Amino acid sequence: MKEKLIEKILMLLAFSAIGVLLLMAIFIFKEGMPIIFKAGINNFLFSTHWAPTKGYFGIFSMIVSSLYVTIGALIIGVPLALACAITLAELAPLRLTVILKPTIELLAGIPSVVYGFLGVVLLVPLIRDYLGGPGLSLLAASMILAIMILPTITSNSFANHPHGYSKSCPLRNYYCYYSWDGPSHRRNHGCNHGSRQRPETSQFSIKSGSPFNKQYSFRNGLCSRRPSGSPLCHGHCFVCFYYGL
Amino acid sequence: MATRINPLISQRVVKVQLWGLTGFTIAILFFIVCFVSIKGLPQITLDFLTTNPGDMGRSGGIFSTIMSTLYLIFIALMIAVPLGIGAAIYLTEYTRESRITYIIRFGTECLAGIPSIILGLFGFAFFVMALHLGWSILSGGMTMSIMLLPTIIRTSEESIKAVPYALREVCFSLGVTKWQTVTRVVLPTALPGIVTGVVLSIGRCIGETAVVLFTAGSSLRLPQSFFDSGRTMAVHFYILAREGISMPNAYGTATILIFSILFINLCAYYLMRQFLKKYAIFG
Amino acid sequence: MVLYMREKYRSRLSILYLIPFFLLALLGCRPSTKEGMVITIAGSTSVQPFAEKLAEVYMGHHRGAIINIQGGGSTAGIRSVRGSAADIGSSSRELGEDEKDLKEIVIAWDGIAIIVNPENKIQDISLKQLRDIFAGRMKYWSELGWGHKRIHFVTREEGSGTRSAFEEMVMHNVPISDEALVGDSNGSVREIVAHDPNAIGYISYGIVDERVKALKIGGIEPNLETIKKKKYKLTRPFLFVTRVEPQGLAKDFIKFILSPEGQKILEKEGLVGIR
Numbered sequence: 056m057k058e059k060l061i062e063k064i065l066m067l068l069a070f071s072a073i074g075v076l077l078l079m080a081i082f083i084f085k086e087g088m089p090i091i092f093k094a095g096i097n098n099f100l101f102s103t104h105w106a107p108t109k110g111y112f113g114i115f116s117m118i119v120s121s122l123y124v125t126i127g128a129l130i131i132g133v134p135l136a137l138a139c140a141i142t143l144a145e146l147a148p149l150r151l152t153v154i155l156k157p158t159i160e161l162l163a164g165i166p167s168v169v170y171g172f173l174g175v176v177l178l179v180p181l182i183r184d185y186l187g188g189p190g191l192s193l194l195a196a197s198m199i200l201a202i203m204i205l206p207t208i209t210s211n212s213f214a215n216h217p218h219g220y221s222k223s224c225p226l227r228n229y230y231c232y233y234s235w236d237g238p239s240h241r242r243n244h245g246c247n248h249g250s251r252q253r254p255e256t257s258q259f260s261i262k263s264g265s266p267f268n269k270q271y272s273f274r275n276g277l278c279s280r281r282p283s284g285s286p287l288c289h290g291h292c293f294v295c296f297y298y299g300l
Numbered sequence: 301m302a303t304r305i306n307p308l309i310s311q312r313v314v315k316v317q318l319w320g321l322t323g324f325t326i327a328i329l330f331f332i333v334c335f336v337s338i339k340g341l342p343q344i345t346l347d348f349l350t351t352n353p354g355d356m357g358r359s360g361g362i363f364s365t366i367m368s369t370l371y372l373i374f375i376a377l378m379i380a381v382p383l384g385i386g387a388a389i390y391l392t393e394y395t396r397e398s399r400i401t402y403i404i405r406f407g408t409e410c411l412a413g414i415p416s417i418i419l420g421l422f423g424f425a426f427f428v429m430a431l432h433l434g435w436s437i438l439s440g441g442m443t444m445s446i447m448l449l450p451t452i453i454r455t456s457e458e459s460i461k462a463v464p465y466a467l468r469e470v471c472f473s474l475g476v477t478k479w480q481t482v483t484r485v486v487l488p489t490a491l492p493g494i495v496t497g498v499v500l501s502i503g504r505c506i507g508e509t510a511v512v513l514f515t516a517g518s519s520l521r522l523p524q525s526f527f528d529s530g531r532t533m534a535v536h537f538y539i540l541a542r543e544g545i546s547m548p549n550a551y552g553t554a555t556i557l558i559f560s561i562l563f564i565n566l567c568a569y570y571l572m573r574q575f576l577k578k579y580a581i582f583g
Numbered sequence: 584m585v586l587y588m589r590e591k592y593r594s595r596l597s598i599l600y601l602i603p604f605f606l607l608a609l610l611g612c613r614p615s616t617k618e619g620m621v622i623t624i625a626g627s628t629s630v631q632p633f634a635e636k637l638a639e640v641y642m643g644h645h646r647g648a649i650i651n652i653q654g655g656g657s658t659a660g661i662r663s664v665r666g667s668a669a670d671i672g673s674s675s676r677e678l679g680e681d682e683k684d685l686k687e688i689v690i691a692w693d694g695i696a697i698i699v700n701p702e703n704k705i706q707d708i709s710l711k712q713l714r715d716i717f718a719g720r721m722k723y724w725s726e727l728g729w730g731h732k733r734i735h736f737v738t739r740e741e742g743s744g745t746r747s748a749f750e751e752m753v754m755h756n757v758p759i760s761d762e763a764l765v766g767d768s769n770g771s772v773r774e775i776v777a778h779d780p781n782a783i784g785y786i787s788y789g790i791v792d793e794r795v796k797a798l799k800i801g802g803i804e805p806n807l808e809t810i811k812k813k814k815y816k817l818t819r820p821f822l823f824v825t826r827v828e829p830q831g832l833a834k835d836f837i838k839f840i841l842s843p844e845g846q847k848i849l850e851k852e853g854l855v856g857i858r
Contacts, residue, residue: 058478065389066394068382068383068386068387069386069390071383072407072411072449072453073403073404075446075449076410078426079419082425082426083418083422086425105761106741107742116761135325138321138325139321142319142321146319159325159326159329161565162333164504164561165333165561166506166507166534166557166558166561168538168541169332169554172550172554177335179778183779189735189764191775202328202329209325354639356632356635356636434668435653435668517623517653518653518654520635521642521649524649529653542767542774543770543774544773544774544777545770
């Protein structure tokens, strides 16, 4: 009897995860759908005019910026991370790997605000002085995101290391193997990780404030949209939520 | 004769490249920690750690932010740990792989993937506004627990699964009920693994800004109760850095943030190794 | 081994059962909002630093009073007051037509300073030139008399009171171009301009410091005198907004702000009092 009760309680707890998810979905949809339907789904997703206080809810710029930043981060981050993983798995002596691998994973724990802050303080002036523009750009954001997702991709690629491989195979076989097999869905994870990191909250917005092509990213949009009041940005959030999903 | 490159040479080139890239990556990561520490360590005195911030953060220390962070972690863990462990026990012990478990796991994975700012927004809309809790440590903690739930469920599940089935068989053969098996045999055996997961989620909690900013607010005072608003270290650092209020204080806060997270992760690693050692005894 | 662990962990686990009771006990001792000893002020990021300073002084005089200041922007603050999440909303712009049902109290006057980097040679600018810059029509500093460099103009986010005030007083229905950099508070705009030699932005005059330079508008320099006499064109009120007549702690705090002591604190920080 008591066992049945306990089982039911545990089942309730287990469904709490789903419950919370449903609650979030309902809440965000409830606030967001009216706005989306008012603006029209076409307008909402594909218009670049964003002026919520005046009734314009086009978030296309932000979708595009998010895609650019994610792709940029992957382009910069994945080769670096794969190189690290391969080196640690194959080339480094065991003692070095034992020290370096946990170090890289420890560094995954550094809060994203710190990364963003350092990006603004170190990276943005460099870009402004040597590459032009205001420095706050998609490039800066991509680079910092790449550094942030590095530990994730490295540790996951390392985990998928094929332990049975013989040492006599040429390295480029390894490289190809890594590119297509283990890390490929880890790359996705890294991509997800990157795009869902609300990196350094507004530092991120500061950094991609005016990218080379005058858009600013989703996250920035969200973080600076939030203050304009709940109903206005819930529609926006709904898309973010869907995108994050 | 042949136009292909000598494989030995290509091997060497690739090795050099790989080592170069790896060295570059590790150098960047070390540089980040060293840069922040060098600028921040001079700031950190006993005074800094025990006085409240004053004058919008320009003067004073970060004591109230440290306490707010601790309160927030406490609430978040109070809610997330029982829920998470309960869910993990249910998924591993009480059901077999079926539609239900698939749905629950899918839900957990989805929760894990939600951007933290959306969680913050949900927390604001639900806990702060709809439930009228206001900007408070309580709403911050509850939202944070949503964020920690997937991690705790996942790590608890892994650790409970790692407990060898032989133990359970022995218990059943002795006539022990299922719940007793779980609480007195399985959980204690899996405890180091579960605690590792909890410790890792504490690390995440400390560094989280977006969730807390929207739900626990940014009041500089020391919170007197869980219904008070409070500013955590990460939020304090973010505001100091963004508004350019006080760079030395910002670096000091960042150093403490980084070192506390590094320390917590080190503890998690140590615990994990203990768990592996213990498992090796039974395995 | 299993037996030994059972004993050790059982006693440990039983301690854990006590923690929820401690939690409930702690929860019980919250300062009751029904007594009115806690208020929350939410809204404009421009007003926030000044409100925090005032709250600090007030709480120093009155032990036991608790005033929480949150940011979020003027629009968010006004909505919070409607939704009862905050007792007082702060706004750095005039109330709109649909917000007139709320009670407003002017606590100070502030100027919107147009700031550039100290390296910038420009001293003076006209409203029309400002409009052209922020509409994206004027793209290079050479048109104003400096070098041939691209103008990086920084605006605030939608929903900001400072932005609404700026749009009303400068832009006159011309939309601010999408190419603008966006800072989400006065401090962040100041940071961007302080670090970028080609940047121009607008912030509350009260937080201008030596890292940025405030431009003259049509020959008139922003300072306490010109703002007080309304000679400087870009002045806007700092408002406290409430849903009903303020009572209890809220009323007392507002009375403190409007008193000579409170106004003196504001003027020391760079605002213009209402006297």
